[in-house]
Amino acid sequence: MNHTISEMLTSSMEKLQKMVDVNTIIGQPVNLGDGMTVVPITKVHIGVGGGGTDFATKSALSAKKDPFGGGLGAGVSIDPVAFLVVSGSSVRMLPVAEPASTTIDRIVEQAPDLLDKLADFLDGKKAKKDE
Secondary structure, three states: OOHHHHHHHHHHHHHHHHHOHHHHEEOOOOEEEEEEEEEEEEEEEEEEEEEEEEEEOOOOOHHHHOOOOEEEEEEEEEEEEEEEEEOOOOOEEOOOOOOOOOOHHHHHHHHHHHHHHHHHHHHHHHHHHHH
16 A cells, blocks of 8 residues: 555545535525525635655565655634525625624724714704703
């Protein structure tokens, strides 16, 4: 049995290809009734790493067996990105927002609500002043 790095990589990539196909990225449509269909969209990240070596042997007999040592690792991450909502002749994309990871991101995320509350507060003060 002959093991080489290229054979390990080829085998691993074939298995990843079977696991992650176009149906993973653009999911199966889900019919919600009343002419509404939702299609999930995801993002896929793949990482692969590996290495190996042929061991030198002292005897000619064991040299014919091609001693080999190696390994390969892979990781796959699948993250939701958005949903396509098809209703009749209209199509809308509803993005899946990632949670804010820093204080600045949280402030930016909440800014529209804070501005609306500030405007309502100022309008209320102005209305009281006019009375």
